[in-house]
Amino acid sequence: MSAAADGDENVRTEMRAFIEDxxxxxxxxxxxxxxQDLLAAGIVDSLGFVExxxxxxxxxxxxxxxxxxxxENFGSVDAIARYVERKRAGS
Amino acid sequence: MCGIAGIVRADEGEAVEERALLRMARAIRHRGPDGFGLLLDPGAGLVSTRLSIVDLEHGWQPLVAAGDDSVLVYNGEVYNHPELREWLRSRGVVFRTRSDTEVVHALLEYEGPAGLDRLNGQFALAWWQPRRRRLTLVRDRFGVRPLSFSFREDGTIVFGSETKALFASNEVRPEVDLAGLDQVFTLWAPQAPRTVFAGVDQLEPGGLLVWERGEVIERRRWWRAGPDQEDPVEDLEALMRDSVGLRLRADVPVGAYLSGGLDSSVISALAQVEKAGELRTFSVAFDDPTYDERAEQELVARALGTSHHVVEADAAAIAAAFPDVIRHAETPLVRTAPVPLYLLAREVHDHDLKVVVTGEGADELFWGYDLFKEVAIRSRHRDDPERAMELLGELYPHLGGSAARRGPGWARFLLAAGAGGDSLASHMTRVDATASVRAFYRDDIAAGLSVDAALEPIRDGLPEGFSELDELERAAWLEVTTLLEPYLLAAQGDRVAMAHGVEGRYPFLDHRVYARSVALPESEKLTDTSDKVALRRLAGKLLPKSISTRRKQPYRAPEVVPFFAPGAPGWVEEALAPAALEEVGIWDPRRVEGLLRRCRSGRANGVREGMALIGILSTQVWHEMFFGGEGEQPAETAVPAVRIDRTVDQSMSEVS
Structure with a gap:
């Protein structure tokens, strides 16, 4: 498994825990x-999104x-993990 | 001024105990610390606690009519009483005192409730006509003064300025009204006639109720906010000068609240002219600069040359006063904003003042709130959402960052609210934000409640012609009737001021000023570049430019910090502990625990979480206060200044 994929999974786990907490x-x-679509499902509101x-x-x-x-970048746990991965890759 | 209360039975054979009246007087003694009076009739009893403002020597109540046996207890002020006195005198009425109470009583005797239209003031009254066994309850146009009542099974009616007087009578037991509570967590306050107590009604603003021998024979609004007003067609400046002048009439000194914003500055400026330079002004300052307007307050005070006093509402003071504010408000709250005004009234009291003029109402009449700008942006830029978002972003700079920075949820939330042609569209952003508190209900509580049900009385009570109004006019009516009357003038107005025997007077809420504002065209209120246009023009003549052109800073107070900062009082965590939440049975302890975690870690910075915390905490405090004591009642109070007992020989005795 590549380092990037490991990082991706960590982001997923950490951000899932952050959102749950x-x-x-x-x-x-x-x-x-x-x-899961965080805004559409009402899990976070606009302020939560900023948080x-x-x-x-x-x-x-x-x-x-x-x-x-x-x-597209912050709308779900998957989206956040992909976004962080892209940013780290320097895009 | 004053507090009133009473018990009237359907049948004169059923006595009213004097001890019950003494307890009721004690319960509302803070409203009238200068003394109290009581009257006993067969099957009826009335009390009045007095804050002496007009005719200090003779203005005692209950007041028995000359030549008749009807009785008035009255809480409030009628500012045009000298003119009405002359008018009545010219029609043969003879007066014994200089008090406005006697004028109101004489007017009712002369014209009945039809005479109410002549009154310019703020009042709640009970007019008792024993021969008919008729009790008439009346509240002023905007409901500045409170009045609640309850019908008992045997036909008895129990009433009082505050609900605690009803409970002190032992005739009414406190019971939670869940639908009333749900309105607090949807609209910030219960909407009249509902209260947060089952079986207890509040009379509607501008309301009239006639009860006779155990039956309600008439119940209506003698005045109502709305498009259908008689425009005085008078210059706004002349009207405002007259309104302020009338509200400075008193036999005691009158001060002014000064927030640093436009509205209270205009009132202070006009009052300072009337008072020939002797005005004292009072302001709240905050240690947190987010809320503080000290610099602007001092600027205005200096410019007007008032004797200025500042009280600092720091976190510790807000937390310390919170329970007493709930005791006086008699309802859970979603904001701490009433607390600094409670501290301010205490400061006024400590300076031996009983009366202040304030700027309430201007933002509703002249469309100063951001809510109106939101409505204008949505309706004027409906076809250009990007431009709308840009303007909405500029509207809320205090939220930090550009609109884009606040993400897509923000846009959707604000833009979506105006859609669909809903009558309440202008207010749905506030309703949505407030109703997020409801997510903390226990499941069994939530199951019986809904936002739609909480809003239903508003939809059902829209005035005639509402659908023909444009969006801003609708928003203005909703703002007056769903927030100003039930919340700003109550928990944040009368209750926190009268907690310290201080009477607030509101020149903008003179019905003539209201009527003029309704008649003014939109361009005199809100344009793309300015708000409160007509008022700013007047302010330009009276105040430094930096004040007359100043953008409104919403009045708010810190919500989470006072209760979670180091040194916060221990009762906060106790009230929010799972066992305490279980005992009250309204909030789900697991859900609340998540919120508390965020409050403790300093993450709960959003408006919704602030409202949730205050909603939950105030419910717990309120519940303990009104339902926790083992039938704890105020002690029967001392000797009345006036005691009239007509149960024995119809004779009258005045103790003092």
Missing amino acids: NFLYLDPEADLADD IVEEVEARYSVGVQDVEITE
């Missing part, structure tokens, strides 16, 4: 699927540009 406490029994962006910036030391704050 901070946004899913209202529904402790719910399972968060990695491809996720800030968490990604702080935790993974990546600079997020305004234009990158989209559902």
Whole structure:
């Protein structure tokens, strides 16, 4: 397994835990699927969305540009993992 | 001024105990610390606690009509009482005192409730006509003064300025009204006639209720906010000068609240002219610069030359006063904003002032709130969502970052709210944000409630012609009737001021000023570049430019920090402990635990989480206060200043 894939899975695990701890406490029994649409499912609101962006910036030391704050990049756990991977790869 | 309460039975043979009246007077003594009076009739009893403002020597209540046996207890002020006195005198009415109470009583005797239209003021009253066994309850146009009541199974009616007087009578037992609570967590406050107590109603603003021998024979609004007003067609400046002048009428000194914003500055400026330079102003300052407006307050005070006083509402003071604010508000809250105003009223009281003029109402009348700008942007730029988003981004700079930085959820939330032609569209962003508190309900509580049900009374009560109004006019009506009247004038107005025997007076809520504002064209209120246009023009003549052109800073107070900062009081964690939550049975402890985790870690910075914390915490405090005591009742109070007992020989005795 490549280093990038390992990192990807770590991001997935960490961000899933972050979202569960901070946004899913209202529904402790719910399972968060990695491809679940966080905004559409009402798991995070607009402020929560910003909080996720800030968490990604702080935790993974990546600079997020305004234009990158989209559902494509932050709309699900999978999307975040892919985004972080791309940023680390320097794209 | 004052508090009123009473018990009237359907049948005169059923006595009312004097001890019950004494307990009721004690429960609302804070509203009238200068003394109290009571009247006993066969099967009826009335009390009044007095804050002496007009005719300090003779203005005692209950007031018995000359030449008749009808009785008035009255809480409030009618500012145009000298003119009404002359009008009545010219029609042969003879007066014994200088008090406005006697004028109101005489007017009711002369014209009945039809005379209410002549009153310019803020009041709640109970008019007792024993020969008919008729009790008439009335509340002023905007419901500045509170009045609640309850019907008992035997036909008795129990009423009081505050609900705690009803409970003190021992005739009414407190019971939770879940639908009323759910309105707090949807609209910030229960909507009249509902309260958060089952079996207890509040009279609607502008409401009239006539009860006779155990039956309600009439219940209606004698006035209502809405498009159908009689426009005084008078210059706004002249109206405002007159309104402020009327509200400075008192036999005691009158001060002013000064927030540093446009509205209270205009009122202070007009009052300072009337008071010939002797005005005292009072402001709240915050240690957290996010909320603080100290610099602007001082600028205005200096410019106007007022004697200025500042009270600092730091986190510790907010947490310490919170339970007492709930005691006075008698309802859970979703904001801490009433607490600094409670501290401010205490400061006013400590400076021996009983009356203040304030700027409430201007943002509703002249469309100053961001909510109106949101509505305008959505409706004017419906076809250009990108431009709409850009303008919405500029509208909320205090949220930090550009609109793009706030992500796609933000856009969707604000833009979606205006869609669909819903009558309540303008207010759905607030409803959605507030209703997120409901996610913390226990499942069994949530099962019986819905946002739609909480909003239903508003939809059912829209005034005639509402659908023909444009979106901004609709928004203005909704703002007055769903927030100003039930919340701003209540928990954040009368209750926290009267907690310290301080009477707030609201020049913008003179019905003539309201009528003028309704008649003004949109361009005099909100344009693409300015808000409160007509008011800013007036302010330009009275105030420094930096104030007359200043952008509104929403009045808010810190919500999470006071209860989770180091040194926060121990009762907070106790009230929110799982066992305490289980005992009250409204909030789900597991869900609350997640919120508390975020509060403790400093992550709970959002509006929704702030409202959730305050909603949950205040419910716990409120529940303990009204349901936790083992039938704890206020002690019967001391000797009344006036005691009228007509149960024995119809004679009257005045103790003092």
